Amino acid sequence: MIHNIMSNYDLYQYKGCNLISNIHTIEHLEKVHSFEIRHSDVVAVTYPKSGTVWMQHILNLIYSDGDPAAIQSKSSIDRVPWIELPFLNFLSNPSPRLSVTHLPYHLIPEGLKKKNGKVIYVIRNPKDIVVSLYHFQNYLTILNSPSTFEDFLRKFLEGKVIFSSWFDHIHDWYTHKDEFNILFITYEEMKQDLRTSIQKICDFLGKKLDNEKLDTVVKHCTFTNMKMNPMANYENVENKNASGAFLRKGIIGDWKNHFTVAQSEMFDGIFQERMKDIPLKFIWDSNFLYPVPLKLWSGNMADSESQPKKLFNYKRCNLSSIHTIERLDQMENYDVRDSDVFVVTYPKSGTIWMQNIMKHIYMDDLQTGECKPSYSEVPWLELTHEEINTDDRPSPRLFVTHLPYQLMPKALKNKKTKVIYLYRNPKDVAVSFFHFHKFANYLETPENFGAFLQTFLNGQVDYDCWFDHVRNWYNHRHEFNIMFHSYEEMIKDLRATVLKFINFLGRSLDNKSVDIIVERSSFKNMQSNPKSNYENVGLPHFNNSVAGFLRKGTVGDWKNHFTVAENEMFNRIFQDKMKNVPLQYIWEIGNQKRFLQ
Incomplete structure (x- = not known):
């Protein structure tokens, strides 16, 4: 269940990471660090708005052998909980325990660093993350709505957002990758070829699905089907605005509709400097075209509706x-x-x-x-x-x-x-x-x-x-x-x-x-x-x-x-x-x- 445990938005820092008071408790976070990790545990790691809900749904179906009943009887968040949330008891779940987390490298359970369990780190291009996180904060009423996209972009680049700096998050996880049994996969490659991506995840997890079961997983993990599934779409989340959605667009390149050219160039300069030692490849668009077709005016003055005002x-x-x-x-x-x-x-x-x-x-x-x-x-x-x-x-x-x-x-x-x-x-x-x-x-x-x-x-x-x-x-x-x-x-x-x-x-x-x-x-x-x-x-x-x-x-x-x-x-x-x-x-x-x- 998604609990309404928060009446207002307040960030606090715990060991250098911005977290939400009343949701992320210091008592629980101290315990997370010493969680006993089993060899069969699977943890999907993401920075916020990088495909976390998607991975919950995918892991749920993979470990249910593609049985659709698994995504109809119990919500993804209960089957694949966040390890940092105290009201979702990851520890009591039977093996194999599936989980997701936004935690940075230095707050993760120490047991994972001994190559116990398996880690899937989902990467998404940070410009789309900024846009998605901006709309997310406008959607949930428990979060402070950003005054403008420009203001939110500045805070994102300064790391003054939930879970702090995206650059630090991905940098630390990547530079310590040899401590984990880890697979890096991108949100964008999942969008471009979901079947191949799910097969890659199955191979990493040692899960064998025949073609029919794999097709079933792919079918139910498309954005359209997830958005219609109340067990996956978080539609029952409380404290939300009437407009918007937890699953908003799920596309590549929506940042182009929000970033001005100046903002994009500024972002690129910071990205190149901060990521120069990280050889990951990022996909920024997918043959993106301006989404609103130009409606050419006919110039027929007999049509009063087509005549520009004044x-x-x-x-x-x-x-x-x-x-x-x-x-x-x-x-x-x-x-x-x-x-x-x-x-x-x-x-x-x-x-x-x-x-x-x-x-x-x-x-x-x-x-x-x-x-x-x-x-x-x-x-x-x-x-x-x-x-x-x-x-x-x-x-x-x-x-x-x-x-x-x-x-x-x-x-x-x-x-x-x-x-x-x-x-x-x-x-x-x-x-x-x-x-x-x-x-x-x-x-x-x-x-x-x-x-x-x-x-x-x-x-x-x-x-x-x-x-x-x-x-x-x-x-x-x-x-x-x-x-x-x-x-x-x-x-x-x-x-x-x-x-x-x-x-x-x-x-x-x-x-x-x-x-x-x-x-x-x-x-x-x-x-x-x-x-x-x-x-x-x-x-x-x-x-x-x-x-x-x-x-x-x-x-x-x-x-x-x-x-x-x-x-x-x-x-x-x-x-x-x-x-x-x-x-x-x-x-x-x-x-x-x-x-x-």
Whole structure:
């Protein structure tokens, strides 16, 4: 039976191991150390959430010669108890005594170290363990629910969880393996080939099962059948939440849905250091694919349910309510001058940065001249503002725009007007756009990043699909006098970038002027400058309680938002969508740079 003996969660340390008060008693643990071990004893050792319940069920069936009645009349926990729990009397069971334990090497019965009995150590990849243990603590009400996965991951890596450090647990058991009659087997190989794994366990235990009995054991030890068996699934455990389960998923690679890329890389660094002397092989996934298929939006505006909220469709482009049809209708035949300069970006790709740079490149007196707001000196082509003269300005007129290729003025294709297309790696674009949706009241606030990522990939956002925007502008580049440049190159070397812009635009500036532009265009200076940071623009449209137009301005923040699964999915889509667009993308800046062509 599973006893309700605990009203709250409290960890205490016993000889360096975190244990649960009221469940693990010091009196019993002192006795465990001196348990008399018989030659026929079998102990399955696991770190928590590594397949313990599975091994209880497997051992139960193996030693019942595959008889299903054994798993229907008595629960696995009674037939294969934990040796560290005082209310499950391992010692009184008849031989062969079967048991499981989470105990670390130094707390195990001394008799096992004399190669009495047999030990099966089940290994599971620690990333899946973290995820399973995280959900386990949210499932059982007697355990403190972790505040966030990030917080729980930190505690796991610090060993501040039940049974302490996973690294110490497996390290100590493996380095002392010669003291035991021991078999190491992985959770993942059991998942991939259960029949072969059970046969390996039988061979180690000296148990002979014919094919029919072996097939029976395999059948009843599948995750699906165990989950339906009340004698194996722990469904009668008390103090649990209505949502969740003791047996939750039982898959390989679910960690990819929880770990961000940054967390995974951090974990990998720690893993490599801590496990460098342990030559065990770990399986991290099993041909894992992102579990939620992308639901592509048809773009049929007649279907009101498929239309993204707070957006309308204008000539195959989703746009927000800050745009007017009247202004958009003017774009096709807009009067373009040869001296005009257009900066084109997809949203959250450095537009405000470019407004500031362009304003300064064209200032008559950089050192003493009055610096006006960037949004009035380099206005948005597609927007109207009663206080900004967008059209009737003296040449050269400077514009910024997010418009896709098909909505740009036809006259721009004269190859005299200059266009700078600034592009940014789309993962950072998605993250920045996600946060901007929380800031802009005229856009739908996303439920979470995962949900927003799908809308982003489907083009159900302001200015539609990033892939189409970049691809169409690049594929029609020969129609324009155009320069392509990346946001990340600006981050890496702003001065070199400013010089490229000056050269492309045919401007002549001395070194001191260039230095002034670079200094005034640093993210820190722009963020604190009301003439650059948009802090006084359209206040009713924005939620100023969250970070706004200038949030971070970094490369690689996507790693803190994308789960590994989302990243793999995104990479597949990116490779397919952009395979014929040979622009180079910088995904991070540091010791390692990742490039996708």
